[in-house]
Amino acid sequence: MTRLLLVEDDSTLARALAITLRTRSYVVTVARDGGSALRDASSSRPDVIVLDLGLPDMDGVDVIRSLRTWTQTPIIVLxxxxxxxxxxxxxxAGADDYVAKPFGIEELLARLRAASRRAAPREDEPVVSAGxxxxxxxxxxxxxxxxxxxLTPTEWHVLEVLVRRRGTLVARADLLREVWGPAYxxxxxxxxxxxxxxxxxxEADPSRPTHLVTESGLGYRFEP
Amino acid sequence: MTRLLLVEDDSTLARALAITLRTRSYVVTVARDGGSALRDASSSRPDVIVLDLGLPDMDGVDVIRSLRTWTQTPIIVLxxxxxxxxxxxxxxAGADDYVAKPFGIEELLARLRAASRRAAPREDEPVVSAGxxxxxxxxxxxxxxxxxxxLTPTEWHVLEVLVRRRGTLVARADLLREVWGPAYxxxxxxxxxxxxxxxxxxEADPSRPTHLVTESGLGYRFEP
DNA sequence: CCGGGCCGTCAAGGTTCCGTCAAGAAAACC
DNA sequence: GGTTTTCTTGACGGAACCTTGACGGCCCGG
Structure with missing residues (x-):
């Protein structure tokens, strides 16, 4: 399961790519301009970024430069x-790869595999301690x-989502979608x-949790 | 000072490339066929390999596969x-990048910079002990x-991947991809x-492993 | 006071996953 | 060419895991 941020302003192409990538079991987020791309990258922490250079609001190369100031996530440019x-x-500017349009989807997939294969072990996902x-x-x-x-696979998955957004509330629907998928x-x-x-x-006292906190009616939160 | 192995059978192109690369302060070795490429790679340990797929003696993709059994050196394919x-x-097969001819020399140089920028820092402690x-x-x-x-070659390959990431979980799909390839x-x-x-x-007691640990549903982990 | 959400708890299917064994196919070796 | 090693494949019992339903407590509004 690789989380992928697709930055593409052409919504037809974006939708087509997103569908294909999802069938290959990528978890795809789409951003339509440079500004939201930078925001999404910092909030959702994708494993790989696919970036179209032609964006409405800012130069694609500047997007790359901004990203590279704080993350090593592989960037593939379209x-x-x-x-x-x-x-x-x-x-x-720091891109890992460059694919000229028109490109074959198989080529893009192969380059994605190549990019994540050599991705540095993530250091921006540190060790979290709480109590x-x-x-x-x-x-x-x-x-x-x-x-x-x-932990079982599902237990780990749930904990992972909560810890990644530690300190903030994770809505029930968000949590369910990330772990089990949109249908659940x-x-x-x-x-x-x-x-x-x-x-x-x-928890030390499971009936009175201090780290895995319920926000009644809303969702759950991990308290560091 | 980056050591570069250029694998190219067209001697005119090889010479031209070598000259240009040397002016950019690469230390260039040239191999003219797949066999000598494999030998040179293991003897001179280059920092990056530029490989022309059209070779007289063997398929370029097989050259990549052979290299990838023992080294992570970046490979750029021409x-x-x-x-x-x-x-x-x-x-x-494990190449890092693919450049179609005809290509501009500036593009190749940029891709070389990108490849060595993200190259993994060399392992400093290749001897691991556990119990x-x-x-x-x-x-x-x-x-x-x-x-x-x-150990048989495949046994070693599996162990190698696990030991390189000792202490961390290696997902089933990751392990299969690294050892057998994406199709498996x-x-x-x-x-x-x-x-x-x-x-x-x-293991001392194979039915109760202490180093090669299963994480049910997720993958395996080497425990130092 | 009582009913309806919402949450925590528990246990029982049913499914998936893992360890094990063995045997045939392929490759390497002599 | 024959032998040995290695790889692939299938089957099966048992363990681990996920799903599901039921029940009770709590809070809040009726």
């Missing part, structure tokens, strides 16, 4: 301009009082079950 | 063939309680077989 100068400028809990997002490991805690946005009973299991494994 | 299939095959195990990643050798353990991401039975074999050779 462009209708096939000029040498654009390629060199984009690559030197006697230590949660290492990169290593997918949880310790409580120094001892490894065994109303299965709130899943959350009750899994939050209970996580509390049993992680 | 090719006169601009076909989708060639690109996808080369990238999936009575000693694993030498550079020498491809494993000892248990001082005695050499004999769902062949989870391979993992079951090879993990069992590795445990039989490396």
């Amino acid at each position: 462009s209708a301009r096939d000029g040498q100068r654009d390629k060199v400028a984009a690559l030197d 006697d809990l230590v949660i290492d997002l990169a290593a997918a490991r949880v310790r409580r009082a120094g001892l490894d805690v065994r 946005e109303r299965q709130t009973n899943y959350l009750r079950v899994y939050l209970a299991q996580l509390r049993a494994k992680l | 090719s006169a063939r601009d076909g989708q299939r060639d690109k996808v095959a080369a990238l999936d 009575d195990l000693v694993i030498d990643l550079a020498a491809a050798r494993v000892r248990r309680a001082g005695l050499d353990v004999r 991401e769902r062949q989870t039975n391979y993992l079951r077989v090879y993990l069992a074999q590795l445990r039989a050779k490396l």
